[in-house]
Amino acid sequence: MRIEEGFQQTPYDVLHPYADDTVLPSLLRRLLPQSAREEIEADLIRCGKRLVEEIRPLSAIVHHPTLVQYDHWGHRVDELHTSEGWRKLEEFGIKEGFVSIAYERKYDALSRVYSSAKILAMTGDCHVVMCPLGMTDGAARIIEVSGTEEMKRELLPRLISRDPSFAYMAGQWMTERPGGSDVSQSETTAIPTTRIPSDLGPPYLLSGFKWFSSAAEGNMAVALGRTSPVSQAPGSRGLSLFVIPLRHGAYPTPLSNGVRMHRLKNKFGTHGVPTAELELENTRGWLIGELGQGVKTVATVLNVTRILSALHLSGSLQRSISIARSYALVRTIDGGKTLLSNAPLHVATLADATLLYRAVTYMAFGTIELLGKSECGAASEEEEMRLRMLTPAVKAYASVRCPTAMEEMMGALGGLGYMEEVGIGRLIRDSLVERIWEGTVNVLALDLVRATKKPRVVESYMAWAQSVISSSAGVMELSAARKTIERLQGLLQNLLRLLSHALTNPLLPRIALNYFASISCGLYLLQHAIWSVGNKEQACDVDLEAFRRWVDEGDMHTYAQEAEAVLSEDNIARAKLNSQLVYGAKL
Template identity: 45%
Template sequence: MRIEEGFQPVPYAEGNPYTTDPVLPSLLKRLLPSQALTEVEKDLERFGNEVLTTLRDLCKLAEPPALSKGWRALKDVFQREGIIGIFYERAYREHSRAYGFAKILLAVGDSEVIDCPLSMTDGVARVIEIMGTPALKRDIYPRLTSRDPAVAFTAGQWMTERPGGSDVSRTETVATAVQESASPYGQRHTLNGFKWFSSATDSDVALALARTGQPSDGSRGLSLFLIPLRIPLIRAPSEPRPSATTNNIFIHRLKNKVGTKTLPTAELSIEGADAYLVGTPNEGVKLITPVLNITRIHSAVASTGSLRKCLAIATAHSRGRAIRGGTQLLSDTPLHVAELARLHVLYRALVHFVFGAVVLLGKSECGVASEEELLRLRLLTPAVKAFAADKACTAMEECMTTLGGEGYMEENGFGKCIQDAFAEKIWEGTITVLALDLVRANGKSAALNAFIAWANTVLSSCPASLGDFLSGPLGSLRSALDVLADAYAAPIPPLVPRPALFLFCHIASGLYLLEHAIWAHSTAEPTRETDVEVLRRWVTEGGLDVALENVRRAKAAAGSRIQMDANIVYGRGSGTQGARL
């Protein structure tokens, strides 16, 4: 039999990623004012068609690992679409963040990780908006937020060095003040060092940490600098783009990574580069925090958006693939649909959780967030990044398996999505790093109290007509809040932070689903029964019970378990140092 004869796999159509998304249209309907919703929905539907056509075609032109025509064209599309621009034009005030991140959610699975350098551009724009000199706000900020690719800048953030990874206290790059040369951009310095991981090799500027104090000062001796990658920094669009060597920045090599291969990531040698001090000397770690907060939320949206694409493929495939001799579609097979439903519940939980943080980010930037909301955002930022990355990666693999052997083929796109999205489990902090950040946030502020107060407000807002049906899930969430408060009570046992983070995320995502279910019920939305059932399943079947048990086990763990962990990993009799958070 010839290959074109006999059975052929049935093609599937994913459909417009916005109009077919099971959660985003309803979520935006709740979050946005009606006039804004009308305008935003029109643009998102148009952009959804661009994702299926323009972006997918450009992805085929992006050949790793070089600065290809496709890579540059993808960046141009994002800039023209206002990704970054939307956030700072603030046409919809605090809702602008929800609008812009909705576009990213739709595009991230079909844009070759182009949002990575743009997320850093977003963070750098925010730093300059907050603390830049008048000259930086005049010359650099408008380019970082521009919709015109001819003048728009992208930006990197250079923190990672060989000795420390996430531990910036071991930064080796040294900044030396140039006393005789003043600049309106900030005090001029020369930088010398080596940045081990730069994911914005083709950017125009970068924020970097460099040492202005002594090595013994650790992170307290670091300052923040804006580095031009090319000199002159400001030039006419018609002028040729200089090499980075014009500012004594040299690419040692492009990284050979497991995924994100189209994204040009480099090791950079900085050999006397001009740079400008941003903000107060020796406060670099504090001053770069807005970049980290923004890129972590971008990372969470990217993880969730990658799952969106994989789930859309799996769902569309089920409508066309027949079994039982071609007599029964997978969409009519209860066991198969049950697996897809479980993945859809997870996706809905992630979208609501992530956009909960997005909404608070928008409110904080527009100065309309309450003190309680700012404290809650401090907890949500590391949490959504960790949780979305962890849950999405596993779920994407399960989406692949729903296609059987077809899912394992590269042309379906699963493999690339999974490889690229796995970086989100590492970039901007591993789960353990973020779990310890949550501990710090709780230890230095009343953030957890603010979160619990908000949680109780959401729980008490459930109307009686809905509360009776949801009595079990509501009771579980209330009990889990008690365990959460106990988990973060000092002193925190050394094994608790990681399971406590997952417990926090299960509770928070459940509460955001509850908020939506209450809204859908109260407004008689057509989706209200589904929204209520999604909440019920997430709380009772989504892993909250496992998260609770893991916290209890970690709290009860004695020193003997820590010693046995070391024995299992390193061999019997291995010594252990005192455990520290």
């Protein structure tokens, strides 16, 4: 039989990443005033059309970057070459305002909501271009908050530009061989100098080795360096933050500023992103922020990039669901008599993934709304506290839950889903890095616990949660969900106990983070359902059902059981048994 003979599968329709989405349009109706929403939606629909018609076909020409270290004369050149597809994606992201929208602030604090909606819609087709653009976003925010006037005048306009011929990309250099996420073990030294001009700020010479440096094609980077010896300032107390030019002004290449590319990293995913091991030898850098406050200063970047990580996960899941939805509308079973979209068991699998996408997206945009307020100086003290708790939690929780749901979407296409050209495999590979980038799940769990140590942080979150629950009281249509709301209230009270024990029990932080995140998702689902019912939205019954399922059937009950198991035992004995399970009973 020739290939064109016999059964021919009907190609599935391409869904618009915004207009055909089941979550984002409704969310923006709640978050944005009508005048702003109409303008933003028009832009999202236009951008989505470009994504489908122009950007999605670029996938075939996004390849691994290459590094040429020596020319034919044996001279060190360190020429980094990225693929044509990758360069076009970066150009697209810059022109579409991936970074700039949040800093143009046309819609004040809601500009972050606008930029994030666009980023989520772009994610599925852009091969993690949000990595270099996201770090550029973080660098822009650092300079805006802590940079010298010279940095704000010379670098900031380039970082937030929409013109690819003028715009700069920025990297972020923190990870070193001794410490990984533990920057307190950084070996890079930074020595003040008078040998170079102070045109950007206080000048330093940095020497060291940066083990994992993404966005190696950037024009500049922000980097940690040790300005005080370990003997005088142990741990992270002796670290400061610096701006390092790589392809800027007097430093047209990294080599011209004492930066050698040792090699490109051979990564499991994110293949388009050039990530390098870098040697620094008397590399010129300019202090940004206060001396010895590098970790505190660079936290500004992490607030942005961790939220962008959550968007990457949510957007990747959205694209996977979109493919599975489309396929189910054309694929038949039962000898061609039944569409998959009419098979209850199959649709139940899609519904579970869609509920997760909805919950994570609502929590992410709740966090983004707070970030926008914070950046515009419009956040209250209580909102700043809530932002501090939500930021590590939404990133870590999404990194745990979303990839598994994406695997289910791959399976929803059968053998076709396992094929590279479908795209779900790449989305899964690229999403798995979010368990590591900008802090592993355990690191973020400890960060959340640290946040709860500060006075009134937990109380502030609980007060907000109670206000959400209380706002449901006057909505009569929510009476059918009253038992679910009461159940959420009880789970919320248990959160207080769990966060308190996590301060002293070393086995609880990760469970506490997942429990906190799941409850936060439930609260945002309730918030949306209250708005939907109150405004008589067409999908109000679905919004209410999403809340009910999440709370009554969701994973927070599993996390509660895990917590009780840990709390019921001697944590020292349990930790010892854990070691014996891993390493053997001889320990």
